Every structure is written in structure tokens, then in C-alpha cells.
Amino acid sequence: MQKIEGLRLRFFLSHGVHLQFGWTPILRLQPAISEVQKIERLLINRLCRRNPLIGKARRLAQDFISMVRKQLPIPLTVWIRQAKASGLLELRRFASGLEQDYEAVRAALETPYSNGRVEGHVNRLKYLKRQMYGRASFELLRIRVLHSS
Numbered sequence: 001m002q003k004i005e006g007l008r009l010r011f012f013l014s015h016g017v018h019l020q021f022g023w024t025p026i027l028r029l030q031p032a033i034s035e036v037q038k039i040e041r042l043l044i045n046r047l048c049r050r051n052p053l054i055g056k057a058r059r060l061a062q063d064f065i066s067m068v069r070k071q072l073p074i075p076l077t078v079w080i081r082q083a084k085a086s087g088l089l090e091l092r093r094f095a096s097g098l099e100q101d102y103e104a105v106r107a108a109l110e111t112p113y114s115n116g117r118v119e120g121h122v123n124r125l126k127y128l129k130r131q132m133y134g135r136a137s138f139e140l141l142r143i144r145v146l147h148s149s
Helices: 001-014 035-049 054-072 076-084 089-100 102-110 116-133 136-147
Strands: none
Touching: 035 054, 054 076, 076 089, 076 102, 089 102, 116 136
């Protein structure tokens, strides 16, 4: 069976079919252009028609992504209200989290500043710490941290 699956996969890949896993095709903002993407769009639209909750989740996700990319804080309260009323547990939880930290989310949407660089350094430090856990002394860790940047 595994050999058959491998042959199918090679057939699709050799014919230009782009396989995606997860929810990324459903949450895509831009309309698709290629034939494969047209087929994906048709399948997603059919799925959304058959299950209205999936359609609602897709619309809310696209609205939120658009709001974040365009940095529009104005529709945030409306979006939170819609997500809480959606009937989808995951979106209600997400909206509740946004509501609890409303001021920080609003500030993130209003200001052009980002803490991405700081988060990158923290991630790098945690990686080095995990890599050296139980293997070396603090001095060696200190040297790696200071000389890796």
C-alpha cells in the first residue's frame, strides 16, 4: 500500500499538483490563479456550502487576517462580537483571549512597531540553552551566547 501511495504522490507532483495539508488553502486571502488553485477554490467553496460552520470560520479568519495585515483596529470589537456569536468553540476562545488583552491587541494594530527582533533573540537564546542543557558549564554557555550573535 505504501508503494502505491508513493506512486500516486509522484504522479501528482510530476503533473504540477501542489499538495497542501492543514487549513492554509481555506484561510487564503488572495484568489487563486493556477488550475490547481482553481480546483482548490472550488473544493473549498463546496465544503463551505455543505457545512455553514466551516464557511463562517473561513470568513471570520479572513476578516481577522485582513484586519491584522492592514492594521485596522476599528473593526476589532465587531470582529470579537461576531466570533463570540459564531458558535465555534475555538473562535470563541480566541475572541475571549483577545478581549482579555484588548488594549495590547489594539495597540499592536495601531502602531507600526514590532517586537519581532527581540523575540528572535529570545528564541535563539532558548535554542542555545536547550542545546547545551546538561552538557557544559555556565561559562561555555556564556561564551556561546556572546559569540554567536
